[in-house]
Amino acid sequence: MAKRHSKNQNLMAQNRKARHDYSILQTYEAGMVLKGTEIKSIRAHRVNLKDGFARIRNGQAYLENVHISPYAEGNIYNVNPRRDRKLLLHKREIHRMADAVQKKGITLVPLKIYIKHGFAKVLIGVAKGKHEYDKRAAIKKRAEKREVARYMKHY
Template sequence: MKVLATNRKAYHDFEIFEKFEAGISLLGTEVKSAKNGKINLKDSHVKIRDGEAFFINCHISPYTQANIENHDPTRTRKLLLHKREINKLMGKTNEKGLTVIPLKFYLKNNLIKLEIALARGKKLHDKRETIKRKDMERDINRDLKNKYKIK
């Protein structure tokens, strides 16, 4: 599994509840550009309309060696999910504060997949608490490593 792009800010800004793997409907030039790693997942999200899931505001740069038939970089793309997964996401997003965000864009058996997650936005004090917890864990691991270092 080769990761093409990750949304690192998602773990900082959102509390992740459940992850899903979705296929994505892409054009030929989008596939070539994506395999070159020219993807930006920042500020992108998933909307569910009329029983279908759509990937909105993801920037896939135009393929440099393509002719005038190149794609629109921020076009809306359809996600390929099972009906029960779409219904589950639709039910959960109707709850207060839950949204669907992309986490990872990757290759799996030569197919491009998107990892999406059901998430809730963190408040500022939650972000501070997470940073504090990570710092403490890092300090503890450093101390344990130094304490049990073989001399």
């Protein structure tokens, strides 16, 4: 019987700050064009999404400013860790993303990188930046929810 992998085992990197700083309006799953030893670094969880973003150029989507550390045993086959990586999406998805980004305050943010059926995938979120008061309200709402759950647990 084949081993079943949970989602947490396949999760390679996550941008937790993105959900705090942005309201995610819609998400898209995209493949990435990787070179050489980059997939080995991703499988070793050597990825940083913190400052990353996606951009549409010439009808193609690119993942920019995402740091994939050079593979330790890769020597001459390693590439620039912050290079732009092409995203593999359907043309209509790229058009939808491009239309969304035209609006003020909307950006494309990588939310997580994971392995699916042996291929590295990135979850791209169409996001709108939150104001400081929105962030405080979200924190307050989360605390209230936790308090209610704690109360309900005893009864």
